[in-house]
Amino acid sequence: MDIIFNPPDNTENKYIQIMVEPLRQDGFRIHELDGLFSGWKHFWSIRLVHLNWFENIDDTSFFKGLRSFFRKMVVLTVIHLSGKKLVWTMHNRMTHEQKTGKMSSILTDRLLAWSDAIIIHSQLSRALILAQSPSLSQKIHYIPHPDFVDCYGPVPSSSPSDDSALRLLFVGAVKPYKNIELLIETVGDMKDVSLMIAGKAKDEAYKDSLTQLAKRFPNIHLNLAFVPDSLLPELLAKSDVVILPYDLASSLNSGTVMLAFSYQKTVICPEIGTLVDMEEARENFFGYRYEDPAGHRKVIRQAIDQAMALKKRDPKALEAMGKAMQAHVLSRQPKARVGNKLKQLYHKLVSS
Secondary structure, three states: OEEEEEOOOOOOOHHHHHHHHHHHHOOOEEEOHHHOOOOHHHHHHEEEEEEEOOOOOOOOOHHHHHHHHHHHHHHHHHHHHHOOEEEEEEOOOOOOOHHHHHHHHHHHHHHHHHOOEEEEOOHHHHHHHHHHOHHHHHHEEEOOOOOOOOEOEOOOOOOOOOOOOEEEEEEOOEOHHHOHHHHHHHHHOOOOEEEEEEOOEOOHHHHHHHHHHHOOOOOEEEEOOOOOHHHHHHHHHOOOEEEOOOOOOOOOOOHHHHHHHHOOOEEEEEOOHHHHOOHHHHHHOEEEOOOOHHHHHHHHHHHHHHHHHHHHHOOOHHHHHHHHHHHHHHHHOOHHHHHHHHHHHHHHHHHO
């Protein structure tokens, strides 16, 4: 079967590979969205189109955003009118790009209306969709976010130092909605806590601003470049806790949370959809909620204090929490189960 899975590859995120590989093994021929109009024969051979993050629009300039918006609207309209099965994965509450938010909302409305199936990775997503339109309930299909166990290599045998200092790690794309400034300022004046921020900054201007801010604090360490896959396991192994102070207004699911759990690390993170689904395991991670930036800084500091006190009482406690979370994701949402659910959905759609 010829299908489009967009994007078909992503060198910075193993999620795409995990989702696509079982499809290829099952005989699906995966094509790029950009080639949809390469010829009539190819166009009519495509039976299903699966879109990820399609509602996101480049906000580096108004004209780039406008051009992207109209192009995407044309593509969506053609897919809809041609009768191809359309699948959309809902990854976020709303786009993280603030300047193109209105255009993104229009695209999201079309995706909700025209999709034959809406894949969600957390049950909170279902509630958000139904609050907007209860009639969409039959389109929603819950497929859990897959684990990343061994995707970047095995868990290293090395572990964080046994001293009482708490080693925090932020890893992933470094963007404003992830509250990096708040994190630096909160951890910067804390004793016996260090923070490593590792990941590619949104642009040079943002990189420079974070570098200037971090200079004030000797316990803040920056590596604002893409982290190669081969270095991720060691980077995680040297930390006690992965800290991810996401914006609750837009964030919903997190592959980085799943990455941390897959590599036996617990997290400090707001209660986004990924963590809400893990309520039965909440004693093994530090979830929290907040109402505003001031409240966010207060509760994240409390979570850090809690983790630090736990490590001082028992140097192996945080390690045990991480191992428990790896066992949890392996039992609830293993890669193989996710791949099977996606294949079953596709077959059901094209046979209907």
